[in-house]
Amino acid sequence: MSENRPSAVWPSQGASAPMGGSAAHKVASVGALLSLEGVHTHIGAYHILHGVDLVVPKGQLTMLLGRNGAGKTTTLRTIMGLWRAGPGRIRFAGRDITALDTPRIAALKIAYVPETMGIFSDLTVKENMLLAARDAARASQMDESRLKWIFSLFPAVEKFWNHPAGKLSGGQKQMLAVARAIVEPRELLIVDEPSKGLAPAIVNNMIDAFAQLKASGVTILLVEQNINFAKRLGDTVAVMSNGRVVHAGSMAALAADEELQRSLLGLAL
Ligand SMILES: Nc1ncnc2c1ncn2[C@@H]1O[C@H](COP(=O)(O)OP(=O)(O)O)[C@@H](O)[C@H]1O
Numbered sequence: 001m002s003e004n005r006p007s008a009v010w011p012s013q014g015a016s017a018p019m020g021g022s023a024a025h026k027v028a029s030v031g032a033l034l035s036l037e038g039v040h041t042h043i044g045a046y047h048i049l050h051g052v053d054l055v056v057p058k059g060q061l062t063m064l065l066g067r068n069g070a071g072k073t074t075t076l077r078t079i080m081g082l083w084r085a086g087p088g089r090i091r092f093a094g095r096d097i098t099a100l101d102t103p104r105i106a107a108l109k110i111a112y113v114p115e116t117m118g119i120f121s122d123l124t125v126k127e128n129m130l131l132a133a134r135d136a137a138r139a140s141q142m143d144e145s146r147l148k149w150i151f152s153l154f155p156a157v158e159k160f161w162n163h164p165a166g167k168l169s170g171g172q173k174q175m176l177a178v179a180r181a182i183v184e185p186r187e188l189l190i191v192d193e194p195s196k197g198l199a200p201a202i203v204n205n206m207i208d209a210f211a212q213l214k215a216s217g218v219t220i221l222l223v224e225q226n227i228n229f230a231k232r233l234g235d236t237v238a239v240m241s242n243g244r245v246v247h248a249g250s251m252a253a254l255a256a257d258e259e260l261q262r263s264l265l266g267l268a269l
């Protein structure tokens with residue numbers, strides 16, 4: 001178990017210890033690409049996040065788990081500046097990004113794939129990719145070697161290149177959404193529930209693609225409801241409940257502890 005723990009990131013915490021605010025503050029500067037400290041988010045009159053502490057270690061794949069309504073999507077949107085954190089602090093690559101607007105956050109090479117995926121159904125797969133590549137007006141201007149690499153990760157993107165994106169299956173759309181997000185080099189890839197509603201064979205493809213993405217050096221933060229998907233991919237895990245992170249540690253430790261999974265995640269999984 002200990003060899004699977006990112007010990008540089010979680011130096012003093014028991015793998016199954018509940019997450020305390022001070023622990024997050026202590027580890028935030030060690031190996032973290034992204035960190036949230038005491039983040040509160042209000043949506044209109046509703047107080048949704050109640051002091052989220054979260055560390056995403058550089059080069060790792062972090063799983064953000066939790067029941068429906070726990071605040072996972074709100075956390076991702078707050079990281080991206082789509083909701084304002086107040087109070088709280090968000091740091092990326094040593095820089096305070098709490099007050100930056102969304103285009104500036106994206107310009108730091110952070111890509112976000114929302115649950116709704118943001119695909120244009122009437123446009124072809126190629127046109128969807130072109131729109132995501134800010135510097136390319138034509139397919140011939142896209143970075144060819146990068147495109148080849150994306151095709152190797154997601155063969156459906158190549159296969160249906162000239163087809164309307166609306167005709168793709170749910171899994172193919174999800175792959176296109178991730179392919180769009182990585183059309184330019186990224187430091188951090190954030191994806192909300194990539195396995196939702198997908199058949200097991202497609203989920204396996206998705207797991208392979210994320211594993212290869214991670215191997216390429218991209219840090220990844222995934223929201224998941226599917227514990228098996230999370231177990232197979234995650235290095236680090238954070239579990240949310242009622243607008244807070246209530247557990248953080250290694251995925252291996254949580255995967256090995258069914259009692260803890262039940263108490264944290266309940267029957268929703
Ligand atoms: N736009 C919104 N307006 C009001 N409440 C919202 C809005 N978005 C989310 N919420 C509420 O915030 C809580 C957390 O939602 P969300 O972050 O979507 O949870 P999760 O992604 O973990 O399922 C839920 O109670 C949800 O109803």
Ligand SMILES: [Mg+2]
Binds near residue numbers: 072073074192
């Ligand atoms: Mg959600």
